[in-house]
Amino acid sequence: MELRVAHLYPEVMNLYGDRGNAIAVRARCARRGIRCEVLPVDIGDPFDPLDADLVLIGGGQDREQRRVAPDLVERGPALREAVEGGLPVLAVCGGFQLFGHRYIDHDGSVIPGIGVFDAETRHPGPVADRCIGDIVVETRFGEVAGFENHGGRTYLAPGQEPFGRVRLGFGNNAEDGTEGAIRGNAIGTYLHGSLLPKNPALADALILAGLRRRYGPGAELPPLDDAAEERAHAAAVRAAERRARRPGRPA
Ligand code: GLN
Numbered sequence: 001m002e003l004r005v006a007h008l009y010p011e012v013m014n015l016y017g018d019r020g021n022a023i024a025v026r027a028r029c030a031r032r033g034i035r036c037e038v039l040p041v042d043i044g045d046p047f048d049p050l051d052a053d054l055v056l057i058g059g060g061q062d063r064e065q066r067r068v069a070p071d072l073v074e075r076g077p078a079l080r081e082a083v084e085g086g087l088p089v090l091a092v093c094g095g096f097q098l099f100g101h102r103y104i105d106h107d108g109s110v111i112p113g114i115g116v117f118d119a120e121t122r123h124p125g126p127v128a129d130r131c132i133g134d135i136v137v138e139t140r141f142g143e144v145a146g147f148e149n150h151g152g153r154t155y156l157a158p159g160q161e162p163f164g165r166v167r168l169g170f171g172n173n174a175e176d177g178t179e180g181a182i183r184g185n186a187i188g189t190y191l192h193g194s195l196l197p198k199n200p201a202l203a204d205a206l207i208l209a210g211l212r213r214r215y216g217p218g219a220e221l222p223p224l225d226d227a228a229e230e231r232a233h234a235a236a237v238r239a240a241e242r243r244a245r246r247p248g249r250p251a
Contacts, residue, residue: 001034001035001211001214001215001219002034002035002036002037003025003029003034003035003036003037003053003054003207003210003211003214004036004037004039004051004052004053004054005022005025005026005036005037005038005039005052005053005054005055005056005210006039006041006047006049006051006052006054006055006056007019007022007038007039007040007041007055007056007057008041008055008056008057008068008072008095009041009042009043009057009058009060009064009068010022010040010042010058011040011042012042012043012060012064012067012068013057013058013059013060013064013065013068013094013095014058014059014060015058015059015060015061015093015094015149015192016059016147016149016192016193016194017192017193017194018058018059018092018093018192018194018195019058019194020193020194020195020196020197021056021058021090021092021194021195021196021197021203022038022056023194023197024194024196024197024203025038025054025056025196025203025206025207026038028200028203028204028207028224029207031224032221032222032224034207034211039052043067043068043071044071047075048078049075049078049079049081049082049087050078050082050085050087052082052087053087053088053210053211053213053214054087054088054089054090054206054207054209054210055079055082055087055088055089055090056089056090056091057089057090057091057092057095057098057099058092058093058094058095058192059092059093059094059095059096059150059192060093060094060095061094062094062103062105062106062111062123062151064094065094065097065098065103065105065111066105066109066111068098069098069111069112069113072098072113072114073112073113073114075114076114076115079114079116080114080115080116083116083183083184083185083186084184085213086184086185086209086213087184087185087186087213088185088186088187088206088209088210088213089116089185089186089187089188090187090189090195090196090206091116091186091187091188091189092188092189092190092191092192092195093148093149093150093189093190093191093192094150095188096117096154096180096181096188096189096190097111097113097121097150097152097154098111098113098114099113099114099115099116099117099181099186099188100113100115100116100117100118100119100120100121100154100181100188101113101115101118101119101120102120102121103120103121103122103123103152104120104121104122104123105123105152106123106125106126106151107126108125116183116186116188117156117160117181117183117186117188118156118157118159118160118181119154119155119156119157119160119172119181119188120154120155120157121152121153121154121155122152122153122155123151123152123153124151124153128151130149130150130151131148131149131150131151131153131169131170131171131174131190132148132149133147133148133149133169133170133240133243133244133245134146134147134168134169134236134239134240134243134244135147135148135166135168135169135170135171135179135190135191135240135244136166136167136168136169136236136237136240136241136244137163137164137165137166137167137169137171137179137180137189137191138164138165138167139163139164139165139179139202140164141199141201141202141205142201142202143167143233143237144164144189144191144195144199144202145191145193145198145199145233145236145237145240146189146191146192146193146195146198146199146236147191147192147193148169148170148171148190148191148192149192150190153172153173153174153175154172154173154181154190155172155173155176156172156178156181160181160183161181161182161183162178162179162180162181162182163179163180163181163182163187163188163189164178164179164180165177165178165179166178166179166247167247168240168241168244168245168246168247169240169244169245169247170190170245171190171247172190174245177247179191185206185209185210185213187202187206193236197229197232198229198232198233198235198236199229199233200224200226200229200230200233204221207221208220208221
């Protein structure tokens with residue numbers, strides 16, 4: 001089997017180790033003898049989402065988001081159609097915000113998004129505290145741990161399913177306890193870190209969704225010895241328990 005991963009704007013949208021998500025996907029495929037090609041897609045590059053089995057996009061400062069947004073908006077209709085068709089996506093932080101409808105940034109200007117998620121992000125302004133720290137989220141893939149650093153606060157529209165519920169940390173907006181968003185196999189989250197190396201169940205769920213979309217529901221992933229990944233996960237959770245914000249406490 002082979003997995004084709006498209007990595008959107010890997011140089012521009014890459015914060016707090018986000019490129020580690022592509023490295024983790026490739027490593028977990030290689031350990032199973034699955035060929036994995038990671039295709040970088042930069043501004044202006046030809047790319048058909050239907051040619052990909054998984055799409056990754058990382059985070060970025062407001063300045064970087066403004067740089068990639070016009071190109072991403074051009075690709076919006078094709079990406080939305082592919083997500084409707086089951087394309088797996090992992091969109092992290094600034095990438096997550098741009099997969100919503102728009103991001104009203106720290107100086108009030110609107111950065112358009114592609115509306116894969118029924119969500120809007122608003123930055124409360126330069127004087128507001130950023131949402132920074134370790135974070136633990138309860139999701140359908142189990143407990144997921146990472147690191148967040150964002151000024152924008154994301155609000156999900158009624159009916160838009162969150163990726164998970166915040167156990168420790170800020171999440172979408174430090175108010176409603178939601179974290180990220182999910183539509184089909186597309187996941188948006190604020191979790192950097194990088195995320196997938198220390199959350200192997202989530203990594204495998206994305207890989208498996210990509211393989212099943214391509215090879216059919218019978219595609220399976222043999223289990224791996226994830227002792228190192230589990231230790232990294234446990235260490236991230238311990239760090240969060242020591243120092244992360246507890247929901248319901250002031251931001
Ligand atoms: N620039 C966005 C914000 O501050 C996203 C930051 C990020 O990707 N870490 O909210």
